Amino acid sequence: MNELATLYRYRQLLAALTARDLKARYRGSILGFFWSLANPLLLLGVYTLVFTRFFPQQVVTPYPLFLFAGILPWTFFSAAVLESTNSIAGNAGLIKKVMFPAEALPLVVVLSHLVHFALALPILLVAMGIYAAMGQVTISPTIALTPFLMLLQTIFVAGVAMTVASASVLFRDLRDLVTNLMQLGFFITPIIYLIDRIDSRLLRALLRLNPMTPFVVSYQDVLFFGRLPAMSDALLMVAYALVSMIGGIFIFGRLRDTLAEAI
Amino acid sequence: MKSALLKRDLKLTPETSVSALKDVSFVADRGEAFGIVGRNGSGKSTLLKIISGILKPTSGIVRVNGRIAALIELGAGFHPEITGRENIYINGIMLGLSRREIDSRFDAIVEFSGIGDFIDQPVKTYSSGMYVRLGFAVAVHVDPEILLIDEVLAVGDEEFSQKCIAKIQELKYRGVTLVFVTHQLDQVRMLCDRAMWLDHGEVTSIGDPARVVDDYLQDVSGAMPAPPSPAPDTAKTEIEEERWGSGEVVLKRVVLTDSKGHELVALGAGSAVVVEMDVDVRVPQDDFVFGIGIYHADGSCVYGTNTDLEGLLPGRLDGSGRVRFLMPSLDLVAGTYRIDAAVHTRNGRAFDYRRGVLRFVVGSRVHDIGIYRPKHEWRFDGKIAFREIDNLKRNVPAPMAEYLRENEPKPKKKS
Known part of the structure; x- marks a missing residue:
């Protein structure tokens, strides 16, 4: 685990670059951080409208809260992975001109999206508070598990990000592929629907193969339903996180030496 | 190319691969300044990138002992949207400093860069000069043990460029190993202990910087038909003298005399001394410079000058003659010294360069130290x-x- 030791040495660098990323992103924009919320909020509005007004059947109530609990982790995943496809090629100057640990680049992307995620959580909590005050939900102590889910998800996302970041330098097509897969991914992850309400057994099984499914379902469990994640989901999350991280380190390690030349 | 994933899939390897460097091997010792010259595309920058670890060599090994800082491109890590202050921190961390180390150097960095109040403005508002000044300032305050510099001293105005050179000399004095690539050949002559000329990725010549630069200049100025090889007619095989040049003009005899014309080998501090050179012209010249350098035995330059530096514009050099360089009082501390004498063109291409042509000893009964002894009481x-x-x-x-x-x-x- 040489890579992990290296990363520990570069922790200051990671922190500084993440801070830089966030500062640079919001400097000069008036609404700043709220732009990172705009997309999830828009999705939230649209799907709430669709499923409570256009097709007002089968939904859990309060639907917006359910959506919110799934959209935030999904946005974290999809934004971080999408952006990391360009993290190395977009910083060619660093890779080619500075002695720089290339793995820091996708990780910085992941960390800065994790910060966005963390900053959006209070808004979800406020929304929960409002619904609780109206008596529509009860706030359960299971929300205390959220940080653990975030930790597992971050490890998972980081592994994927390292893989796509390094591989997309050599295979440019990967960027377009990932962009399209993310669109598909949103619908094959149980964010706007409940997996249990699907009749087809085969379809349910297929949806469970999506590695993001146990994560999103678990967030919904602890935040919305106020229950512990299923044991199977917990095991799957740990497994996906480990496989993703080990795979990411392995692939990145294999490709690292060619990056400076291939950009 | 050492690419594991690509090994099996040949279609994906780069269409044309050029080996940028071939059989290049050299050693730069601790505290040495090593210059690399060569035409564009000769592999100089690639070599620096390989030393720094940015690129991996396809074959061969690089051994580096010590903390390395590479100035491949100044300010390469700067982010335009954030302030100079924030960029100093990030750049410093990238170069291997901790936040606390940067805190303690921050003022020195800003001071050196001369950025002033702009330090709290986003870097995108900087002029390109300010940009590189800040980049250089951060890099030299990293305290590297090895500093790789790629063609960065050419940037900035004259004043800053002087400052950079002074800083580099200071680093060298402190024992930092320098490897630098430049097209400014006088910098190589001035700063380097050794130099290497790379041509098409191969070492063409390596060793004494003045000699390497000269070989390179000879080549660049378009292969002169090598005229009669530099006269061995003085026939005395000077021990350790190095001599090179095109031979179009030759310094046939170089001697050190006292004011009355008697040859000297040893002298007392403060003696009047004359360096006498008999010049033989084989190809008449319009562009010529006579130069003298005095060096201490440890290699440090005591003094160097030439007719060009002193504003003597060359007229015509048509036939033999004698050049006399008079020093009414040579105030040196006791020790062994050597003199270099040269005749070359104004851009430094040597006709005849005689390194260490003269050696002399200065004696003294007082054991004072140093090189220069000002008249004093x-x-x-x-x-x-x-x-x-x-x-x-x-x-x-x-x-x-x-x-x-x-x-x-x-x-x-x-x-």
């Missing part, structure tokens, strides 16, 4: 008293002190 007012003899005993071997005590009443007054 001690004066004391008030209640400060010395017993001169005791001082003398300490400073010179006992028998000599004995002798001096008997023969000289005022030994402590040097001149």
Whole structure:
């Protein structure tokens, strides 16, 4: 685990670059951080409208809260992975001109999206508070598990990000592929629907193969339903996180030496 | 290319691969300044990138002992949207400093860069000069043990460029190993202990910087038909003399004499000395410069000058003649010195460069230290008293002190 030791040495660098990323992103924009919320909020509005007004059947109530609990982790995943496809090629100057640990680049992307995620959580909590005050939900102590889910998800996302970041330098097509897969991914992850309400057994099984499914379902469990994640989901999350991280380190390690030349 | 994933899939390897460097091997010792010259595309930058670890060599090994900082491109890590202050921190961390280390150097960095109040403005508002100045300032404050510099001293205005050179000299003095690539050949001559000329990725010549630069210049100025090889007619095989040049003009005889024309090998401090050069012209020239350099035995330059630096514009060099360089008082501290004499063009292409053509010893009965001995004397007012003899005993071997005590009443007054 040489890579992990290296990363520990570069922790200051990671922190500084993440801070830089966030500062640079919001400097000069008036609404700043709220732009990172705009997309999830828009999705939230649209799907709430669709499923409570256009097709007002089968939904859990309060639907917006359910959506919110799934959209935030999904946005974290999809934004971080999408952006990391360009993290190395977009910083060619660093890779080619500075002695720089290339793995820091996708990780910085992941960390800065994790910060966005963390900053959006209070808004979800406020929304929960409002619904609780109206008596529509009860706030359960299971929300205390959220940080653990975030930790597992971050490890998972980081592994994927390292893989796509390094591989997309050599295979440019990967960027377009990932962009399209993310669109598909949103619908094959149980964010706007409940997996249990699907009749087809085969379809349910297929949806469970999506590695993001146990994560999103678990967030919904602890935040919305106020229950512990299923044991199977917990095991799957740990497994996906480990496989993703080990795979990411392995692939990145294999490709690292060619990056400076291939950009 | 060492690419594991691509090994099996040949279609994906780069269409054309060019080997940028072939059989390049050299050693730069601790504290040495090593210059690399060569045409564009000769592999200089690739070599620096390989040393720094940015690129991996396809074959061969690089051994680096010590903390390395590479100035491949100044300010390469700067982010335009954030302030100079924030960029200093990030750049410093990238170069391997901790936040605390940067805190302690921050003021020095800003001071050196001369950015002033702009330090709290986003870097995108900087001029390109300010950008590189800040980049250089951060990089030299990293305290590297090895500093790789790629063509970055050419940036900035004259003043800053001087400052950079002074800083590099300071780093060299502190024992930092320097490897640098530049097209400014006088910098190589001035700063480097050794140099290497790369051509198409291969080492063409390596060694003494003045010689390497000259080889390179000869080549660049378009292969002159090598005229009669630089005259061995003086016939004395100077020990350790190095000599090179095109031979169109030759320094046939170089001697050190006193003011009356008697040849000298040893002299006392403050003697009047003349360097005499007999010049033989094989191809008449319009562009010529005579130069003299005096070096201490340890290699440090005591003094160097030439006719061009002193504003003498070349007229015509048509036939033989004699050049005399007069020094009414050569105020050197005791030691062994050597003289380089040269005749070359104004851009430095040598006709005849004779390194170490003369060696001489300066003797002194006072064991003062250094190289230069300014004319001086001690004066004391008030209640400060010395017993001169005791001082003398300490400073010179006992028998000599004995002798001096008997023969000289005022030994402590040097001149």
